[in-house]
Amino acid sequence: MAAGFVTPLAVLALLNAIQAASAGAGSPPIEWKVALIASTLFALGIALCPPIEPLYFGVAFIPAVPLWYAALAGSARSSNLFGLALILFTIGGVIAAVVAGLGATLARHWRLPVWAPIGPLFVGAGLLVFARIDTTRAAAVDAQKMSTLIQRIAAAEKDYAAAHPGAGYTCDAPVGDVPWRANTALGGVERNEAQVGQYWVHVTCEPAAHPTWFTITARGLWAGGPVLDYDSRKTAR
DSSP states (O other): OHHHHHHHHHHHHHHHHHHHHHHHTTOOOOOHHHHHHHHHHHHHHHHTSTTOOHHHHHHHHHHHHHHHHHHHOGGGGGSTTHHHHHHHHHHHHHHHHHHHHHHHHHHTTSOOOTTTTHHHHHHHHHHHHHHHHHHHHHHHHHHHHHHHHHHHHHHHHHHHHHHSTTTOOOOSOSSTTSOOEEOGGGTOOSEEEEEETTEEEEEEEOSSSSOOOEEEEEEESSTTOOEEEEEHHHHTO
């Protein structure tokens, strides 16, 4: 039971470290499905250790997950989403505990090699490493695509201004293949913002009848996501 209570702390600390490293590298966090599978494999590996009683391990594991999450959440406890996250972590803890407890109990009916507990631990660690590499690669590709899109939008704005002398720039869907929308909540009518992949793109023009400058911002839709921007006033210098 002590192992079941401590194991979630080690798993959550590992996941937090990986998520922090991902944010520092400008990558989105690892998907929750991958994190759940890896956590379940870690729990199964510990439950397979000969001194551990799998069912007692699972009983202690279930309440330990939300308790340790609440302890490690820090400033996130004041967030409006903390309650929802706590519920989701509790559900994930139940799933991991049931799979690990029952899986290890059934596995004990066969003569397992001494290295059997290492297998799930190794696979879980490999899964997290692969997921971290994949999200970093995908983030680099998406950032390059966003940089190209920003340049296309800037070129379209300049083409519009050249084709409409005296009108200035436009912030109304400057590029046709982007799903632009207007921010009606703020009373906007120009279609100047859109979600493209995992980025939120926003175009802002000078608040004037004939705008002489514009800015483009592409912001990653995850905590610590990168921000790519373009300012026509800077490029004009």
